Amino acid sequence: MNGHLTERDLIEYQFELASDARQKEIAEHLQDCSICREHLERLKKKFSSLELLRQDVKVSENLVRQVAEQAGKAAQPRFITFRKATWFSSVAAVFIIGLLLMTIYLGETKQGGGEVIETFTRQPAEEKLHAKHEDMAGRLAVKKASEPARMGARGLLGTAGERAAGIVAGDEIMEKPPFAPASAIELVTLPRRENVQLTIYNSADMTLVRERRDLTLKKGWNWLQFMWANTLIDPTSLNLTPLDQADKIDVKQLVFPARLQEVGRWLIRSEINGRVPFEITYFTSGLSWRAFYMGTLARDEKTMRLEGYVRVDNGSGEDYEDAQTRLIVGKVHILDEIAELARRRYPYGRPSLQLGIHEEFDSKGRRVEQIDRLFWGRAAGIGGRLNELRRKEIIKEGLSEYFLYTIEGTETIPDKWGKRLLSFEADDIPVKSLYKYDQQRWGDDVIRYVAFANDEEHKLGQTPIPNGTVKIYSRADEQGYLSYVGGTSIKYIPVDEEIELNLGPARLAKVEPILIDFTTDNYVFDKDGNITGWDETRTWRIEVTNTKTLPIEVEITRGFETAYWKLQFSDTNVSYEKHDATHARFKLIVSARSKCSFEYTVTTYHGVREEVLAK
Amino acid sequence: MQQTDESLIDAYCRGDRDAFVELMRRYGDSVLGYLMRMSGSREQAEDLFQETFKRVYEKAHTFRGARFRNWLFTIATRVAIDSLRGRKRFKLISLDQRADCGGDIDDRREAVAVMDTSYNPSSEAIKAEQAEQVRRAVAKLPEKQRATLVLAYYEQLSYSEVANVMGCSVGTVKTQMFRALRTLAKSLPDISEGLQ
Numbered sequence: 049m050n051g052h053l054t055e056r057d058l059i060e061y062q063f064e065l066a067s068d069a070r071q072k073e074i075a076e077h078l079q080d081c082s083i084c085r086e087h088l089e090r091l092k093k094k095f096s097s098l099e100l101l102r103q104d105v106k107v108s109e110n111l112v113r114q115v116a117e118q119a120g121k122a123a124q125p126r127f128i129t130f131r132k133a134t135w136f137s138s139v140a141a142v143f144i145i146g147l148l149l150m151t152i153y154l155g156e157t158k159q160g161g162g163e164v165i166e167t168f169t170r171q172p173a174e175e176k177l178h179a180k181h182e183d184m185a186g187r188l189a190v191k192k193a194s195e196p197a198r199m200g201a202r203g204l205l206g207t208a209g210e211r212a213a214g215i216v217a218g219d220e221i222m223e224k225p226p227f228a229p230a231s232a233i234e235l236v237t238l239p240r241r242e243n244v245q246l247t248i249y250n251s252a253d254m255t256l257v258r259e260r261r262d263l264t265l266k267k268g269w270n271w272l273q274f275m276w277a278n279t280l281i282d283p284t285s286l287n288l289t290p291l292d293q294a295d296k297i298d299v300k301q302l303v304f305p306a307r308l309q310e311v312g313r314w315l316i317r318s319e320i321n322g323r324v325p326f327e328i329t330y331f332t333s334g335l336s337w338r339a340f341y342m343g344t345l346a347r348d349e350k351t352m353r354l355e356g357y358v359r360v361d362n363g364s365g366e367d368y369e370d371a372q373t374r375l376i377v378g379k380v381h382i383l384d385e386i387a388e389l390a391r392r393r394y395p396y397g398r399p400s401l402q403l404g405i406h407e408e409f410d411s412k413g414r415r416v417e418q419i420d421r422l423f424w425g426r427a428a429g430i431g432g433r434l435n436e437l438r439r440k441e442i443i444k445e446g447l448s449e450y451f452l453y454t455i456e457g458t459e460t461i462p463d464k465w466g467k468r469l470l471s472f473e474a475d476d477i478p479v480k481s482l483y484k485y486d487q488q489r490w491g492d493d494v495i496r497y498v499a500f501a502n503d504e505e506h507k508l509g510q511t512p513i514p515n516g517t518v519k520i521y522s523r524a525d526e527q528g529y530l531s532y533v534g535g536t537s538i539k540y541i542p543v544d545e546e547i548e549l550n551l552g553p554a555r556l557a558k559v560e561p562i563l564i565d566f567t568t569d570n571y572v573f574d575k576d577g578n579i580t581g582w583d584e585t586r587t588w589r590i591e592v593t594n595t596k597t598l599p600i601e602v603e604i605t606r607g608f609e610t611a612y613w614k615l616q617f618s619d620t621n622v623s624y625e626k627h628d629a630t631h632a633r634f635k636l637i638v639s640a641r642s643k644c645s646f647e648y649t650v651t652t653y654h655g656v657r658e659e660v661l662a663k
Numbered sequence: 664m665q666q667t668d669e670s671l672i673d674a675y676c677r678g679d680r681d682a683f684v685e686l687m688r689r690y691g692d693s694v695l696g697y698l699m700r701m702s703g704s705r706e707q708a709e710d711l712f713q714e715t716f717k718r719v720y721e722k723a724h725t726f727r728g729a730r731f732r733n734w735l736f737t738i739a740t741r742v743a744i745d746s747l748r749g750r751k752r753f754k755l756i757s758l759d760q761r762a763d764c765g766g767d768i769d770d771r772r773e774a775v776a777v778m779d780t781s782y783n784p785s786s787e788a789i790k791a792e793q794a795e796q797v798r799r800a801v802a803k804l805p806e807k808q809r810a811t812l813v814l815a816y817y818e819q820l821s822y823s824e825v826a827n828v829m830g831c832s833v834g835t836v837k838t839q840m841f842r843a844l845r846t847l848a849k850s851l852p853d854i855s856e857g858l859q
Contacts, residue, residue, distance in 0.1 A: 055845070055848065056841070056845070059841060059844045059845060059848065060841060063815075063840060063841075063844060065822075065837045065840060065841050091848065093853075093854060094847075094848060094851050094853065094854075095844070095847070095848075095851065096854060097793060097796075097797050097851045097852055097853075097854045098797060098801075098816060098847070098851070100790065100793055100794035100797045101700060101794065101797055101798060101801065101817070102817060103696070104692070104696075105692055105695045105696035105699055106692055106695075107687070107688075107691035107692055107695050107712070111691075111695075111709055111712065111713070112684065112687050112688065112691060114713070115687060115712070115713055115716045115717070116680065116683060116684045116687065118713075118717060118720070275706075277706075311706070
């Protein structure tokens, strides 16, 4: 053998596709050639992935029983076919019936034969394919057509496509709809989505999906299958609406075939052939979004660039391609958990006649559950009573409580994927850096804050800002390198509201309160000599150190644990205000790389001495 | 002593319903597995399963002498190919693509999770992803190549048995098999550590 083995040789060898002689030849070559052996090993490894589809499949007892029951029914008349006499009788009977039908047919075609031919030629070839499958719809149509008083024999001559579609004679559509088809073969073509819109209600783990699909309908009755297996779609919320030709198309009912779990089939009566745009809406769970923000402080820390992002996570089990995404901020109250609804075997709970759900049996004896119209659909539907009983309610607390964000453009969000989308960006937002010290709240740390407002002055204010996390960076040098300053979570910020971002302890600022003096005075005694009142006077020196290269504004809050206090303070470089009943607040600017201090004296009144201050 | 398939089908033709049930139990798992690999979903496979055995009991009286198993797979293959061609022509696209393709793999993953105490979610996720790639690769094969591959590889029928089922020569089967494998060699995922 010259050279190395080809891939063809190796495949043929591995799967014993070559002749015996060739197999032997290849085997001998492999013994001597390590390169080809390696190549074969690689190929084997490649094909070993086929093992991933090897699985133990077990037929359920139910399925065996169903088929066995059908076989039992079918077996009885079949014995007859083996009896000669009966067989001949059957042939004779069929022959006679055939002759009779032919006579009627010839009579009819003389009067209106063109119409019949037209019907034949008009049927698309694909509908004829349906004839191969003895679907229940077809059988029903034939059965009805064979009733001579109403349909006449011509009904039998319609194509199988007509029978499946429930067309019995000419252009007439059967009044009675066909049963749900037993398999997916007779279902209406379901093309790809034309577009899809997601409205994600984060607070309730609920997403409204609106998708447009152009469905190709045939005149008559059409079945459209919708499956939600492995998804978190709420089947009780399914709705189907024609966007065009609505007067000629009627979405009659949604059927949940008993044996097929997580499948719904819509029955659509169409008076037209052709493509019609439909809107399918439903709620699903598993889609969520969260907002987060990235702020970059300028070197002087007076302005900040703020970018808002939304991360949409799709755990719904369904891929959404080119979806327009809208986000709802605010809480909605729903009665059911959508994820729980999606997992129910029967979307409305166990079917019950009392609830207006009919149990019917198809040709194979399988139960078909039918619900009179969509619960959530057109209010005028026959199932109005059901609507009242079971319609999912979404109680809104007032539209003003919500805000709708629409993400510009469209995004593809596959199942199990998350996607980060830019929601807004604003440059040069004026911000105020503030360093806060409050021993009672944060101990010895100085906490850094960045403050701005959600308004036009701060180049924001077009929409409220949803809850989320914020990370703040600052430009460390002229090259634009960033250093992480701190992060925090923010609450919903309405328009025109101020926001302070707590960025955590500041390393380059320090505040140290030092008790300089402490005296007590003005003791008051009762008649028994017990102390009933006194004053305490403390003198504090507050030392502030700024090791940053920029001046900083520091806000120092001091608490006195009593509402009866008086403070003496005379430093003009420091502003002072009474913050609340028990706290005073000082503000000062500390130059870059400097240290400063100020002193104050506070007198607190205790016991009956509190009255002194009250006077 | 176990009855042969042929005697069971004969008994069914004489009215013994239990014989039919016995045949179904004997080959049900295998036929359903075959149909699942052909169709890609359990739901579709169960429909095809019903259709296959419906044809079996309708055509039982036409069964003549050959191996029942081959005859059964011939029917299942025709049912599957008819259905797949119909589906292709109608381009039925599920709103839930995963129901068609991923359900079985998910089931398998769950089974692994229960049985294997060393269950590792990330490796299982990778395996599920690879299984999905394999399923897609197999699903892209033309029906006859797919049927040949599934019968020969998964159902472990000999090439002459496959030829019998498919109603063609052994040479044709080998050609179909080779073409299927050549396509798969390009589209199957690389499994660096191999399968356990």
